[in-house]
Amino acid sequence: MSAQQVLFDAPGPRARRVILIGNIVGVLIALAILWWVVAALAERGQLTGSMWSPFLESRTWQFFILPGLLNTLQAAGISIVTAVAFGLVFGVGRLSNLAPVRWIAGTVVEFFRAVPVLLMMIFFWLALGRSGVVQPQDAPFIAVIIALTLYNGSVIAELVRSGVHGLPRGQREAGMAIGLTRSQSLRTIEVPQALVAMLPALVSQFVVILKDSALGFIITYPELLQYTRRLGVGEGNVIPSLLVAATIFIVINFALSTLATRLSVLLSFRAKGQKPVAREALAMDASSS
Amino acid sequence: MENYLSLFETYDVPAAFWVNIQLSFWAAIFALVIGTVLALFRISPIPSLQWFGAAYVNIFRNTPLTIILAFGFLGLFSVMQVSLAGDLNASLFRIAIVGLALYHAAFVCEAIRSGVNTVPLGQAEAARAIGLGFLPAARLVILPQAFRGAIAPLGNVLIALIKNSTVAAAGSVATESSSLMKTMIEFRSDLVIPIFLTFALGFVILVIPIGLLTTWASRKLAVAR
Numbered sequence: 013m014s015a016q017q018v019l020f021d022a023p024g025p026r027a028r029r030v031i032l033i034g035n036i037v038g039v040l041i042a043l044a045i046l047w048w049v050v051a052a053l054a055e056r057g058q059l060t061g062s063m064w065s066p067f068l069e070s071r072t073w074q075f076f077i078l079p080g081l082l083n084t085l086q087a088a089g090i091s092i093v094t095a096v097a098f099g100l101v102f103g104v105g106r107l108s109n110l111a112p113v114r115w116i117a118g119t120v121v122e123f124f125r126a127v128p129v130l131l132m133m134i135f136f137w138l139a140l141g142r143s144g145v146v147q148p149q150d151a152p153f154i155a156v157i158i159a160l161t162l163y164n165g166s167v168i169a170e171l172v173r174s175g176v177h178g179l180p181r182g183q184r185e186a187g188m189a190i191g192l193t194r195s196q197s198l199r200t201i202e203v204p205q206a207l208v209a210m211l212p213a214l215v216s217q218f219v220v221i222l223k224d225s226a227l228g229f230i231i232t233y234p235e236l237l238q239y240t241r242r243l244g245v246g247e248g249n250v251i252p253s254l255l256v257a258a259t260i261f262i263v264i265n266f267a268l269s270t271l272a273t274r275l276s277v278l279l280s281f282r283a284k285g286q287k288p289v290a291r292e293a294l295a296m297d298a299s300s301s
Numbered sequence: 302m303e304n305y306l307s308l309f310e311t312y313d314v315p316a317a318f319w320v321n322i323q324l325s326f327w328a329a330i331f332a333l334v335i336g337t338v339l340a341l342f343r344i345s346p347i348p349s350l351q352w353f354g355a356a357y358v359n360i361f362r363n364t365p366l367t368i369i370l371a372f373g374f375l376g377l378f379s380v381m382q383v384s385l386a387g388d389l390n391a392s393l394f395r396i397a398i399v400g401l402a403l404y405h406a407a408f409v410c411e412a413i414r415s416g417v418n419t420v421p422l423g424q425a426e427a428a429r430a431i432g433l434g435f436l437p438a439a440r441l442v443i444l445p446q447a448f449r450g451a452i453a454p455l456g457n458v459l460i461a462l463i464k465n466s467t468v469a470a471a472g473s474v475a476t477e478s479s480s481l482m483k484t485m486i487e488f489r490s491d492l493v494i495p496i497f498l499t500f501a502l503g504f505v506i507l508v509i510p511i512g513l514l515t516t517w518a519s520r521k522l523a524v525a526r
Contacts, residue, residue, distance in 0.1 A: 023346065031346055038349035056381055126508045127501040128464040130479050135497040138486045142493070219363065226365035230471055230479075237368055241375065251376045258368050265363035 063249040080239030088225045091160035098161050099168025106173050109194045124166040130227050132159035137231040152233035164221050171213050175206030212276035219265045305495050317481040318503055324466040331402035336409025361407035370472035373400040397469040408458045416451025449522045456515025460508050
């Protein structure tokens with residue numbers, strides 16, 4: 013149902029007046045909230061020029077924001093690649109004909125989807141740091157990537173599975189008819205089509221990866237939030253610094269979300285008898301931090 | 302084994318989980334209320350409210366929860382000196398609840414909107430035909446069906462909220478389970494893996510029944526069409 017059009021009639025003169033009044037009241041309330049926030053910030057001296065002027069200096073960007081952003085993008089970028097690989101392996105594993113493979117893949121996927129990403133990050137950070145397998149200073153970076161890969165890879169495995177389930181049965185039957193084995197048919201016929209159907213959901217998952225990379229802040233990985241906090245402590249402008257960091261995240265994620273929406277509109281033309289992969293229908297991935 | 306059991310004498314693991322459950326419980330209630338209001342805004346005929354709802358969802362959905370909760374501690378608590386309780390720890394705890402609620406409200410709003418999308422057009426038309434205005438139609442016809450259609454996605458938000466309550470560590474709520482796990486691993490490096498598995502299992506036990514329950518409830522309560 014497209015709620016926007018049917019929940020109310022085409023407004024007549026009285027309804028238009030009510031909407032106009034509601035509109036004005038709404039704007040006034042929004043302005044009141046905004047005013048309250050601005051006044052509270054101003055009262056604590058957060059809106060003075062000296063609080064914000066560091067963002068006009070190139071050294072702020074050169075030594076704090078850009079290195080932080082680079083580290084964030086690096087962790088997120090590598091995690092995206094590894095998570096997709098993990099998701100493909102375990103998604104196909106869950107569709108296998110062999111019961112033990114299905115069972116193991118299923119357990120792994122369900123386990124890592126149920127455990128908070130932060131717990132995994134802290135565990136790998138401390139465990140790797142002590143084990144001597146990696147240099148102690150690399151431990152946070154590697155822990156961020158492993159934790160993001162395990163969690164998001166498991167979600168992507170579910171996306172692959174539901175993408176393949178959403179294909180018309182004829183695809184699989186055609187594969188069998190020309191004598192392909194189950195795994196050949198999955199690899200060459202079903203998964204490639206499922207990947208296209210799950211593209212919007214996949215891009216939305218990239219937003220989750222990017223957001224969750226900020227958890228690295230807690231395990232001392234020097235990502236954007238960590239750097240902006242240092243900047244804020246150094247310059248005495250914690251609130252402006254955090255707001256700038258949040259804005260950078262919002263801009264990037266909003267662009268990715270818009271891309272996901274565009275893709276789903278674009279792909280809705282080509283799906284024939286094929287169900288698109290809806291992220292909302294999958295358990296527990298919609299709103300990870 | 303005795304070594305492992307001695308952990309529970311030194312550290313109160315259930316108490317840490319209890320903190321996460323409390324954080325999730327209060328945040329879930331506030332998020333449900335705020336999210337429902339936002340969903341109403343987004344489907345209302347008033348443009349400024351629609352715009353406000355959309356802006357809220359886009360801002361909070363795209364901000365990392367870590368930043369929101371870190372802001373609660375570094376910004377609200379330290380700089381703005383916001384205090385929600387007389388006691389320091391209780392105040393941080395409540396600020397974390399506010400942060401969790403504000404963040405998850407955006408996802409509750411989207412879950413309810415997806416529930417509204419499951420209500421057939423004829424329902425809204427019928428409501429209008431018998432003369433109901435926007436608010437009565439929403440209250441009596443649309444939302445009751447939308448909530449039933451939204452149970453599965455709302456369950457997913459609740460599960461995410463429980464797992465995300467560990468991020469309260471970024472808001473200096475030091476009694477919750479991820480902080481306790483960190484302390485335990487630091488002091489008992491001989492038992493790193495058992496400690497992690499204990500906490501992981503705790504969350505599996507918390508989260509999986511909720512998943513099963515909401516799946517069952519969403520089937521049971523689905524409006525037959």
